[in-house]
Amino acid sequence: MKRPAIAVTGLGMITPVGHTTDTTWDGVRAGLSPARTVPELQGCAVDFACTVAGIDLDEAVGGRSAFRMGRYVKFALLAAREAVADAGLDPAHWDGARVAVVVGTSSGGSAGLTEQAVALERRGPEATSPSGILLTIPNMPAAEIAIAMKATGPSLAPCTACSSGVTALSVARDMLTLGQCDIVIAGATESIVFPVAMTGFARSGAAARRDGDPARLCRPFAADRAGIVMGEGAAIMVLERAEEARARGASPRALIAGTGATTDAHHPTSPHPAGEVARAAVDAALRDAGWRAEDVDHVNAHGTATPQGDATEAALIGRAYPHRPPVTAPKGVLGHCMGAAGAIEAGLTILTLQHGVIPPIANLDAPEPGFAIDCVTKTPREVPVRRAVSHSFGFGGQNAVIALQAPQV
Numbered sequence: 072m073k074r075p076a077i078a079v080t081g082l083g084m085i086t087p088v089g090h091t092t093d094t095t096w097d098g099v100r101a102g103l104s105p106a107r108t109v110p111e112l113q114g115c116a117v118d119f120a121c122t123v124a125g126i127d128l129d130e131a132v133g134g135r136s137a138f139r140m141g142r143y144v145k146f147a148l149l150a151a152r153e154a155v156a157d158a159g160l161d162p163a164h165w166d167g168a169r170v171a172v173v174v175g176t177s178s179g180g181s182a183g184l185t186e187q188a189v190a191l192e193r194r195g196p197e198a199t200s201p202s203g204i205l206l207t208i209p210n211m212p213a214a215e216i217a218i219a220m221k222a223t224g225p226s227l228a229p230c231t232a233c234s235s236g237v238t239a240l241s242v243a244r245d246m247l248t249l250g251q252c253d254i255v256i257a258g259a260t261e262s263i264v265f266p267v268a269m270t271g272f273a274r275s276g277a278a279a280r281r282d283g284d285p286a287r288l289c290r291p292f293a294a295d296r297a298g299i300v301m302g303e304g305a306a307i308m309v310l311e312r313a314e315e316a317r318a319r320g321a322s323p324r325a326l327i328a329g330t331g332a333t334t335d336a337h338h339p340t341s342p343h344p345a346g347e348v349a350r351a352a353v354d355a356a357l358r359d360a361g362w363r364a365e366d367v368d369h370v371n372a373h374g375t376a377t378p379q380g381d382a383t384e385a386a387l388i389g390r391a392y393p394h395r396p397p398v399t400a401p402k403g404v405l406g407h408c409m410g411a412a413g414a415i416e417a418g419l420t421i422l423t424l425q426h427g428v429i430p431p432i433a434n435l436d437a438p439e440p441g442f443a444i445d446c447v448t449k450t451p452r453e454v455p456v457r458r459a460v461s462h463s464f465g466f467g468g469q470n471a472v473i474a475l476q477a478p479q480v
Contacts, residue, residue, distance in 0.1 A: 074248055075247070075248060075312045075313065075314060076312070076313035076314070076326050077244045077247050077248065077310055077311070077312060077313065077326065077327045078310065078311055078312070078313035078316045078317075078321075078323035078324075078325070078326055078327075078478065079308050079309070079310055079323060079324045079325045079326070079327065079421055079475075080157075080158040080159070080160075080309050080310070080311050080316045080321045080322075080323050080324065081153075081154040081155055081156070081157035081158025081159075081160070081308060081309030081324075082153075082154055082157055082306070082307075082308050082309075082324055082418050082421060082422075083149070083150035083151060083152065083153030083154035083155075083156075083157060083258075083305075083306070083307045083308075084150055084153070084304070084305070084306045084307075084415060084418055085123060085126075085146050085149050085150050085304050085305050086098070086123065086302070086304035086305075086306075086405055086408070086415060087105050087106075087121035087122055087123055087124070087302050087303065087304060087404075087405055087406060088101075088105055088121075088404060088405065090123070090125070090126050090131075090149075091153060092153060092157070092418070092422070095415075095418075095419075096419070096422050096426075098404065099401055099404050099405065099419055099430045100428060100430045100431075100451050101404075102403070102404060102430060102431040102432075102433045102449070102450070102451075103286070103404065103433065104121060104285075104286040104287070104288075104289060104300070104403060104404050104405075104406070104433050104434065105121050105122075105124075105286065105404075106119055106120060106121045106285040106286045106288060106289065106300050106406060107119060107120075107121075107122075107285055107286070108285065109122060109264060111264075111265065111266070112264070112265075112266060112269055114266075115266050115269050115270055115273070116269075116270060116273035116274075116278075116280070117269045117270075117272065117273045117278045117279075117280065117281070117301070118269075118281070119281060119285035119288075119300070120264045120269070120285075120300065120301040120302065120303070120406060121300060121301065121302040121303070121404075121405055121406030122264055122302075122303055123146070123262075123303055123304055128142065128145040128146075128149075129145075131145070131149055132145050132148060132149065136215075138202060139202040139205045139206070140205070140206075140211070140215060141179075141180040141182065141183045141205075141206045141207070141211065141262070142182065142262040142303075143176060143179065143180060143182075143212060143260045143261055143262040143303075143305070144180075144211050144212045144215050144260070146212075146260045146261075146262060146303070146304055146305035146411075147174055147212035147213075147215070147216060147258070147259075147260035147305045147307060148212070148215050148216055148219060149305070150258065150260070150305040150306060150307040151174075151216045151219070151220065151256055151258075151307040152219075153307075154256065154258075154307045154308055154309050155220065155256065155309060157309070158309035158311075158321060159319075159320070159321055160254070160309065162219075162220040162221050162222070163221075165254065166253070167220075167221040167222050167223045167224070168223050168224055169224055169252050169253040169254065170220065170221075170222035170223070170224050170252060170253070170254045170255070170256070171222065171224040171225045171226065171227075171243070171246055171251065171252040171254070171255045171256070172213045172216050172217045172220070172222050172224075172225075172226045172227070172255070172256045172257070173213065173225075173226075173227045173228075173229065173239045173240075173242050173243045173246070173255055173256075173257040174212040174213040174216060174227075174228060174239060174256070174257065174258055174259060174260060174307065175228060175229040175230060175231070175235030175236055175238055175239035175258070175259040175260075175410055175413075175414070176209050176212060176228065176230065176235055176259060176260055176261055176410040176411070177230060177231075177232050177233060177235050177261055177263075177409045177410025177465070178209075178261065178263045178268065178409065178410065179207065179208060179209030179211075179230075180206050180207035180208060180209070180211065181207070181263055181265075181267070181268060182262060182263060182264075182265040182268070183203070183206030183207045184206070184207040185265060185266075185267050186206075187199050187200060187203040187206065187207070209228050209230060210226070210227075210228040212228070212260050212305075213226045213227060213228045214226060216256055216307075220256065222256065224251075224252045225246065225251065225252065227239075227242060229242055230410070231332075231465060231467075231469040231471065232409075232410065232465025232466040232467050232469045233373075233407070233409055233410065233412050233413065233463055233464065233465030233466065233469070234332070234413055234463040234464065234465040234469040234470065234471035235259045235410040235411075235413060235414075235465070236258060236259030236306065236410065236411055236412060236413030236414025236415065236416075236417060236463065237330065237332075237413035237414070237417060237461070237463045237471035237472070237473045238332065238413070238469075238471050239257050239258060239259050239414065240257050240258070240308065240310070240327065240330070240413075240414065240417060240473060241330040241332065241471065241473065242257075243255035243257035243310050244310060244327050244330065247310060247311070247312055253311065253312070253315065254309060254310070254311055255309070255310045255311075256307060256308075256309055257307070257308055257309075257310055257414075258305065258306045258307035258308050258411075258414040258418075259305065259306065259410050259411045259412075259413060259414035259415075260304070260305035260307075260410070260411050260414075261303055261304070261305070261408050261409040261410040261411040261412075262303040262304075263301070263303070263409060264301055264303055268301075269301060272299060272301065275340060276298075277298055277299050277340070277375075277377055278298050278299050278300075278301070279297040279298035279299060279300050279376065280297070280298070282297065285300065287434050288300050288434075289376045289402055289403050289406060289407075289433065289434060290376050290403065290433075290434040290435055291372070291374035291375065291376045291381060291400035291402055291403050291432050291435060292372075292374060292376075292381050292385060292398075292400065292432065292435060292438040292439060292442060292444070292446055293376070293434065293435050293436070293437075293438070293439065294438075294439040294440065296376040296377070296378060296381055296439075297376065298375075298376060298377050298378075299375050299376065299377060299402075299406075299407045300376070300402075300406040300407065301406050301407060301409075302402070302405045302406025302407055302408040302409075302412075303406075303408055303409075303411070304405070304408050304411050304415060305411050305414070305415075306411060306414035306415040306417070306418040307414070308414070308417075308418065310327070313326060313478070322478075323478040324421050324424075324425060324478075325420075325421040325424050325425070325475045325476065325477060325478060326475065326476050326477075326478055327473065327474075327475060328359070328360035328361075328362070328458070328474040328475060328476045329355075329356045329357065329358070329359030329360030329361070329362070329473075329474040330355075330356055330359060330471070330472065330473050330474070331351070331352040331353060331354065331355025331356030331357075331358070331359060331470075331471070331472045332352055332355070332469075332470060332471045332472075333348045333349065333351045333352040333355070333470045334348070334467070334468045334469060334470065335348045335349070335468025335470065336348070336468055337468055338468065339466060339467060339468075340466050341379060342379065342380055342383045342384075342464060342468070343383070343468065344379070344383060345383075346383045346384070346386055346387040346390075348468070348470060349383070349384070349387055349462075349464055349470045350387050350390065350391055351470075352470040352471060352472045353387070353391045353460065353462070353472050354391070355472070356460060356472040356473060356474045357460075357474060359474070360458075360474040360476070362458060362474065364391060364392050364393065364394070365392075365393075365394050366458050367392055367396050367458055367459065367460055367474075368396055368397075368454075368455070368456045368457055368458050368459055369396050369397055369398075369399075369420070369423060369429055369454075369456045369458075369459040369460075370388055370392060370396055370397075370398045370399075370459070370460055370461075370462070371398075371399055371400075371401070371416050371417075371419060371420045371423070371459065371460070371461040371462065372384055372388065372398050372399065372400045372462055373400070373402075373412075373462045373463055373464045374398075374399075374400025374401075374402055374403070374432070375402055375407055376400075376402065376403070380464070381439075381442075382439075382442075384462065384464070385438065385439070385442040385443070385444050386442075388443075388444045389442070389443035389444055395443070395444065395445045396445065397429050397445050397446075397447050397452055397454065398432075398444050398445055398446050398447065399423075399429050399430050399431065399432055399446075399447050400432045400446075401415070401416055401419055401430065403432045403433030403434050403435065404430070404433045412463065413461070413463035413471060413473075416461050416463070417461045417473050417475065420459050420460075420461045420473075420475050421475055423456050423459060424456050424457070424459060424475060424476070424477045425477070427453055427454060427455050427456055428451045428452070428453055429447045429451060429452045429454060429456070430447070430451050431447050431448050431449055431450055431451055431452070432446055432447060432448055435448050436448060436449070456477070457476060457477050458474070458475075458476045458477075459474075459475050459476075460472055460473065460474050460475070461473050461475070
């Protein structure tokens with residue numbers, strides 16, 4: 072039986088450079104990082120990050136339900152609203168039993184859990200929130216979206232570290248392929264810019280340390296790359312079978328052509344230096360899509376700006392795509408949005424397919440000598456892109472790759 076094509080018909084984003092898909096796209100194309108000192112991190116070894124600013128999340132969410140939602144949940148709900156509207160759908164008129172929700176996160180409500188622990192320690196049980204559990208558990212983004220959208224189909228919350236967003240999209244695609252639902256609201260969200268998490272990343276050695284302007288510190292693939300700058304945000308998509316989407320008059324933004332996933336089984340935090348298991352995820356995604364390596368017009372790299380991570384990925388890209396397609400790495404602008412990064416970067420890859428524009432890697436003049444990759448630097452590159460891949464690699468050796476193509480290919 073022929074597998075149905077799966078379309079992305081709606082896209083919603085909230086990131087450090089924009090509260091919507093369009094403003095995020097504008098910010099990423101500009102290639103300037105908003106990283107800044109965060110007052111709440113005063114006294115921490117890392118006191119800066121890329122944060123979502125300039126929005127009252129409670130007001131944006133509206134109603135009386137915001138009190139029970141962690142920051143990461145609010146991000147997901149706002150992005151989901153935009154995605155559903157972008158798809159031209161109205162929850163009041165769909166069959167909720169045929170709508171699923173798959174929203175990943177890496178750390179969930181760890182910030183909320185910490186806040187509740189501090190309140191308990193300092194002021195006792197009565198100081199904790201009656202909604203304390205709801206502020207912490209990782210399925211709440213999916214649950215709150217399901218409640219808001221009256222989606223009574225399956226609701227899932229994948230957690231595969233920084234690969235969670237691509238894992239969510241892959242699971243959503245499989246559910247549609249198997250006929251388990253007709254619409255999936257899928258993506259990922261994250262917000263862990265708080266002292267305990269930032270201290271943990273500093274202690275692990277993965278975080279960049281302050282050395283001048285925070286906005287210049289995240290330099291993916293640069294010879295002087297210094298480590299991760301934290302980000303936060305969410306990206307949510309609406310997925311449907313392409314034939315059914317077109318039948319209702321929708322215009323797909325892109326098609327999910329293939330996905331691949333592997334596990335390094337090497338080390339909790341360090342990628343396998345040979346990169347062969349991550350390469351297997353790339354090969355699996357290409358095989359699933361029915362593509363040759365030479366069919367790939369663009370690579371959206373994981374590109375965390377860590378010394379070992381970037382070196383491993385650069386070598387992988389050089390081997391996997393010998394024709395040297397242009398490469399970007401959005402974390403130079405957005406910071407590392409952790410569990411949300413894969414969904415955000417898949418969303419940006421879709422926008423590249425639509426607009427034929429590859430955003431530049433922020434803070435990069437040229438890749439480290441010896442990296443056989445064509446990095447887009449300084450200004451956006453206008454080039455036709457019909458097929459593209461986005462890499463996501465996470466702690467625990469989690470590797471996930473998604474292959475996306477323009478609808479007309």
